Structures are given as structure tokens and as C-alpha cells.
Amino acid sequence: MNKFGKTLIISGGKTDMNFAKNYVGNNSFDTVVCADSGLDTAYKLGLKVDFFMGDFDSVSSEVLSLYIDKKIQNSIDAQFVKYPEQKDATDTELVLDFVLENKPSLVVILGATGGRIDHLLANIGILLKSVKQNVETYIVDRYNKICMIDRSTVLYKDDIWNKYISFYPYTERVENLKLSGLKYGLAGEDIAIGSSRTVSNEFADDSDMAEISFDSGILIVIQSKD
Secondary structure (H helix, E strand, C coil): CCCCCCEEECCCCCCCCHHHHHHHHCCCEEEEECCHHHHHHHHHCCCCCCCCEEECCCCHHHHHHHHHHHHHHHCCCCCEEEEECCCCCHHHHHHHHHHHHHCCEEEECCCECCCCCHHHHHHHHHHHHHHCCCEEEEEEEEEEEEEEEECCCCHHHCCCCCEEEEECCCCCCHHHHHHECCCCCCEEEEEEECCCCCCECCEEECHHHHHHHECCCCEEEEEEEC
């Protein structure tokens, strides 16, 4: 049973509000969980919040008080969880751990790419937790849709986020990688971490479907645009 269903995590990174507004307007979620100043973003978007969690060192004190005091009408039942400032994980990782414990059917993370590069790298890295639990999880922003895969995958042109599709090894090696239906195919090659061999691909003109298969390893898949 998927207790949380389709879940939106709003992280505390810089968020393009115009994009976020359009995105949440075109997508519905069963559960919304905010990490620290992600609560500011949810407030600006007028989203119903189910949980707000973190050490709250960056959220607006005024906005935080409104939710704690249950003054946001559509989020009166929102649950508040405070973490200590000194901890061994980022707020976003702790929130993802909490969400995964509650069996979501799918997870989307907003606000995970803007601002600090150390947080961006950490946020991409925590996608491995979703892979291990077989939960489809994406980081999205105006320019990118990022996920991590450990098995064969099919992409459809009608569902594609943006023009370019890049594949980057997260493990030391991805073995026997095959790409079909894309402009630059692969018949079966080992791709080592640190290689840009499979960056910036795109759908072939005559293809509506792309197949990605490999024997072992983990791939970061990034759909992006300039």
C-alpha cells in the first residue's frame, strides 16, 4: 500500500517561483512535505502542506509561526517536526528518509538545484536511497529533470521533459550500456565514472521511444534544456 501516494518534497534551495507555480498547477500530489525554507516556497504557492520538517535555520520566522500556530487555513493539520541544528544529514535527506518510510508511489523534489553546489551534489546523491527502495524519484527545476536508475528503462518522446538527455555513471562503471531510439546510440559499452561519453543526447527524429539497458551499475539520467 502506498501510504503517502504521489509526494512532493519542497527543499530549501533557491526556487524559480514562476516555474514552481506552473508545475504545481499542472500536477497534483497526495502529500506535500517541506524541508526547512521549502515552507516559504509552499506558502508563496498557497499549497496545502502536510508536514514541515527541518532545523529551521533558514525559513522565515514569520511564515514558520503561521504554520505552527495553525493560521494557514488549508494546512491546519500540517505536522511539525524539528531537527537539531547539528546533525549528520541535510534537512532534505532527513525528509526523504521520512517520506520513503511512508511508502510513496512517486516522489518529486522541488528546490533541490538552486544555490549551493554542495547541496546540489548531496541532493543528487540521496536519490540512491530511492533507487534502493525502488521508488521512482525526480529532482525537477525549470531546466532539468533528474533521476537515478539501476535497471533497464524506457523513455517516451511524448513524456520527455526537455530536448537533451544525458546519462552519467554514479558507480565506478556502468557495464554494457545500450542506447536505442536516440540520436547517438550505443550497441553495448562500458562507461566509467568521470567520462562525458553519454552527455547531451536526444531523441532520433524517427523515434517515439528510447530504450536504455545495462548489465550493472547505476546511472544518473538528466533531461535538460539550455
